[in-house]
Amino acid sequence: MKLIFRRNILYFLLIITMSVSFCGCNKDANASEDAANEATDDSNANEDTEPTNADNLGEQETPDNEQAASGASAEPAKTAIAERSPVEITRIEVPKEQNTDDVEDTTEPEPEKHEVTPDRFPVDKCQVEVNGLYQVKLAKDLLKEANKRRADRKQTARTGKPELRRGADARCKEQTYFIGHFRPDGSAFDSVGKGYVQGECIAVDYRSVNDIMEAWFSVNESRYQIMNPDYTQCGISIYDIDGTYYIAAEFGY
Secondary structure (H helix, E strand, O other), rough: OOHHHHHHHHHHHHHHHHHHHEEEEEEHHHHHHHHHHHHHHHHHHHHHHHOOHHHHHHOOOOOOOHHHHHHHHHHOOOHOOOOOOOOOOOOOOOOOOOOOOOOOOOOOOOOOOOOOOOOOOOOOOOOOOOOEEOOHHHHHHHHHHHHHHHHHOOOOEEOOOOOHHHHHHHHHOOOOOOOOOOOOOEEEEHHHOOOOOOOOEEEEOOOOHHHHHHHHHHOOHHHHHHHHHOOOEEEEEEEEEOEEEEEEEEEEO
16 A cells, blocks of 8 residues: 555656656747747848848959950940030020110100291381491391301201391390390390290391301300201391491291
8 A cells, every 4th residue: 555655656756847847848948949039030130231242242343354345335435425516505685674764765756836937927116216227238148157057957948037037127226225135125035026936046246247156156045046947937137336236136937
């Protein structure tokens, strides 16, 4: 009986011992398997990061014979490029926009249309009484010289108008009282033929045609009156008092 009991105890201990050994073996196997897996991961990482010998060989320089071959093939390409005709580039000039406010208007305005001075119109009488002589020939020569200077500047000749000459007769006498473009009563010169006399030139104490014209052309306003293209009619008179000449020229359309 005792032998049977001991034998059972031995079997029981043997079973326990084998169970413990089996568990220990499983732990070692698992540990070995984990270590093997880690080693595999490391080797894979090394394969990703470290180039192989084949890769290193691929990165080596090309042998001289290959370089010579490539150089030989590049030369014809360079020659072909050099032989190409240059490309012509057409430049299109885009005009710059101009500010129309800053551009000067060079167009000439159309001349105003004026009523032609009639042959007859009322002429105011002279406001002074003096004794002298009219220099008729010198007045005619002065008109001729004025038309000559206008012709030199492509201006039309002026026609002597009797009524404008009568106005000039009054105005040259009035210069003996007051030298200027106002009459003795203070009115403007054009009141001598109101509405028909448009411009006037005056001079005193010049005795030749050239001296009178030079005196008028030395003054801008007088030169403008003589050269004004709008004035097509003229009357000139010269009054001599004791050797002093009083000259007046009246202009009209």
